[in-house]
Amino acid sequence: MRLEQLQAFLAIAETGSFQQAARKCGVTQSTISRQIQALEADLGLSLFHRNAATTLTLGGERFLPRVRKICQEWRNATAELSDLIAGKQPELCVAAIHSICSHYLPPILQQFCRDYPEVQLRVTSLGSDRALKVLKDGMVDLAIVMNNRFLLASPEMVVQVLYDEPIEVLMGANHPLTQYESIPWLELTCYPQVVFKDGYGMQRLVQDRFERLGATLQAVLEVNTLDAFRGVVRQGEMVALLPQSALVEARHDPTLVVRALDNEHPSLTRRVVMVTTQDRLNIPPIRRFWDLVQASLSTESQIKVEKISV
Incomplete structure (x- = not known):
């Protein structure tokens, strides 16, 4: 039949x-x-x-x-x-790490809404592991996450590198480590740290670096928002290792100080990538969002490099 x-x-x-x-x-x-x-x-x-x-x-x-x-x-x-x-889908769902949502995405979201006013845009702030899980489950169309070659090793995934950024130290304005222009790793191991919760790529990145140095990470508190990091760190001796894009607001807060890590060891950086599946990338609204993010973050990264060089 x-x-x-x-x-x-x-x-x-x-x-x-x-x-x-x-x-x-x-x-x-x-x-x-x-x-x-x-x-x-x-x-x-x-x-x-x-x-x-x-x-x-x-x-x-x-x-x-x-x-x-x-x-x-x-x-x-x-x-x-x-x-x-034809691009007439009712909604587009995006999962992104916190620093992307708070700093980079707002102008991109506004432009997309102007381009596709009939598409309901839904953005969820998640850790990298969770964002990739909901992408693979079909609950979102696109994810912007910290690179993880093990979770992204799938033939149907399309991965676009967006930028690499250094990891820096966040502390209170009166913290003893503010005496350093760049923080020695040996000094950093002496203080308790606030870290991202399990399931966030940053926790693994920091933990891995301490293990390679043969040092113990004093992770005394786990949080999952940038506001929580700033609130806890400004209260006492706790410090936090965070990516540069997560420290934009902290740099303008007189109660907080941001310091680079020293260069005694290979620099600690994270890579941020954008991920979707090949079939989704053929849908016009998803492709448009993909292109907007790629163009915008490439420009942002170039501006950042020029400022650092100056």
């Missing part, structure tokens, strides 16, 4: 004529006849009385409402896919 057979049956039932049904379906009358004969053979019964007026048999009458539903579902499905290809 094939779809074109069902469409032929429905056309005959609606027009009452094999000849008119052929015109409606855009095929020859002989083609319509062969399709109905094959369908009747599959079903094991006749669907039409073939006399002066083509009418439905009892089996045809019982079959008709089912075929109408099947053909309508097919029309609905093809219409939805056509809308998807």
Whole structure:
């Protein structure tokens, strides 16, 4: 049983004529006849009385409402896919790490909303591991995360590197480490630290560096928002290792100080990437958002490099 057979049956039932049904379906009358004969053979019964007026048999009458539903579902499905290809999707869902949401995304979101006012844009701030999980589960269309070659090693994933950024030290304005222009790693190990919760790429990055140095990370508190990091650190001796983009607001806060790490060891950096699947990248709104992020963050990174060079 094939779809074109069902469409032929429905056309005959609606027009009452094999000849008119052929015109409606855009095929020859002989083609319509062969399709109905094959369908009747599959079903094991006749669907039409073939006399002066083509009418439905009892089996045809019982079959008709089912075929109408099947053909309508097919029309609905093809219409939805056509809308998807044309960019007429109802929403676009994005998962991104906190620093991206708070600093880089706002102007991109505004531009996308101007480009696609009919698309509901939904942005969720998540840790990298969770963001990639909801992407793989189909709950979001695109994720902006810290690079993790193990979680991204999948053939259907498309990964775009956005930028690399240094990790710096956040502390209170009266912290003893403010005496250093760049913090020695040995000194850093002497103080308790606030870290991201488990499941965030930053926690693994920091923990891995301490292990490579043969040092113990005094992780005494786990939080998951930048506001929480700033609030806790300004209260006492706790410090936090955070990416440069997460420290934009802290640099303008007189109760906080940001310091670079020293250069005694290979620099500690993180790589931020944008991820989606190849099939999603073919959808116009998703592609537009992808291009906006890539263009905007490439510009931001270049400006940052120029400021540092100056």
